[in-house]
Amino acid sequence: MESRIDRIKKHLHSQSYKLTPQREATVRVLLENEEDHLSAEDVYLLVKEKSPEIGLATVYRTLELLAELKIVDKINFGDGVSRFDLRQEGAAHFHHHLVCIECGAVDEIQEDLLGDVEKVVENDWNFKIKDHRLTFHGICYRCQKQEDPEQQEQAANHS
Amino acid sequence: MESRIDRIKKHLHSQSYKLTPQREATVRVLLENEEDHLSAEDVYLLVKEKSPEIGLATVYRTLELLAELKIVDKINFGDGVSRFDLRQEGAAHFHHHLVCIECGAVDEIQEDLLGDVEKVVENDWNFKIKDHRLTFHGICYRCQKQEDPEQQEQAANHS
DNA sequence: CTCCGTGCAAATTCTTTGCAACGCA
DNA sequence: TGCGTTGCAAAGAATTTGCACGGAG
Numbered sequence: 001m002e003s004r005i006d007r008i009k010k011h012l013h014s015q016s017y018k019l020t021p022q023r024e025a026t027v028r029v030l031l032e033n034e035e036d037h038l039s040a041e042d043v044y045l046l047v048k049e050k051s052p053e054i055g056l057a058t059v060y061r062t063l064e065l066l067a068e069l070k071i072v073d074k075i076n077f078g079d080g081v082s083r084f085d086l087r088q089e090g091a092a093h094f095h096h097h098l099v100c101i102e103c104g105a106v107d108e109i110q111e112d113l114l115g116d117v118e119k120v121v122e123n124d125w126n127f128k129i130k131d132h133r134l135t136f137h138g139i140c141y142r143c144q145k146q147e148d149p150e151q152q153e154q155a156a157n158h159s
Numbered sequence: 160m161e162s163r164i165d166r167i168k169k170h171l172h173s174q175s176y177k178l179t180p181q182r183e184a185t186v187r188v189l190l191e192n193e194e195d196h197l198s199a200e201d202v203y204l205l206v207k208e209k210s211p212e213i214g215l216a217t218v219y220r221t222l223e224l225l226a227e228l229k230i231v232d233k234i235n236f237g238d239g240v241s242r243f244d245l246r247q248e249g250a251a252h253f254h255h256h257l258v259c260i261e262c263g264a265v266d267e268i269q270e271d272l273l274g275d276v277e278k279v280v281e282n283d284w285n286f287k288i289k290d291h292r293l294t295f296h297g298i299c300y301r302c303q304k305q306e307d308p309e310q311q312e313q314a315a316n317h318s
Numbered sequence: 319c320t321c322c323g324t325g326c327a328a329a330t331t332c333t334t335t336g337c338a339a340c341g342c343a
Numbered sequence: 344t345g346c347g348t349t350g351c352a353a354a355g356a357a358t359t360t361g362c363a364c365g366g367a368g
Contacts, residue, residue, distance in 0.1 A: 055350040076235045113276045126300040127257050133294045141285040214325040
């Protein structure tokens, strides 16, 4: 079976880019930490564990390249750092995020919740939507539990 | 009648902050350019026209303060720069944005389109929403016109 | 007098760039 | 050989911090 790495490799080749060892190491780190919204520096440190010779600039260049090819999305949660998130394969749109203002955790919502909203925007504002970014800020189910020890269960059955 | 500046002044006072001349000048610039999503540097340059002695650091400190008090929102469209946007008075939630990938224009949607979506998120993910950020990337009505001279009218009747 | 707020310059942080060297076609 | 890619160091851009001064209560 064709692996995700293989498909990314083809994607690069189709634009005459190569999947060099450094790029592959970077992609692997992203795959292994798919839920984690790593910053460039995070990625660099993780790649460095396996491939100590790599340079930070290369990681930046690789991430930029992957973003350009829409293999990853570059996101920004308001701290001054860009974070990088693998796209779901074949996903037309970017997934959504839940940022907890208590503990800082970032959860993902893969389902597209915006179908109806996008119709409204396209019709009423005559805006041709290509992509979207939706982030909710609030309190995650873990922190809610801590605040109110009564309340338990529910949630977490989506990721 | 009480002006918007007066209410902001009270808001500051209620937290034992003062509306100094520098802060007032900064707020005025934001009020006069409410649609423009200015960067800190933009604000600085505009404030400087009226109050040349002001320092860039002061503008940063003021904007940070205003963001903390939820008078402005700090937003980030993916270029490396933070932009600042006055909140609508009394708005519980942040308004939405339409970013044109052709011309870079940023339009605002003041209506809250996310009521239903938020219900789903709160119920299904057990996430207590405090705020949200929604940005659409696509092509604005102006650029669509240019690409297809046939199509005219519509839109712009919302801002 | 005491603080809060300020200007300026220096420091930090994140990211990009210049350039010589490398490696595969 | 030729060109895309890399590492390192330097440059750059945005933002923050240290510090002495100034003004209102």
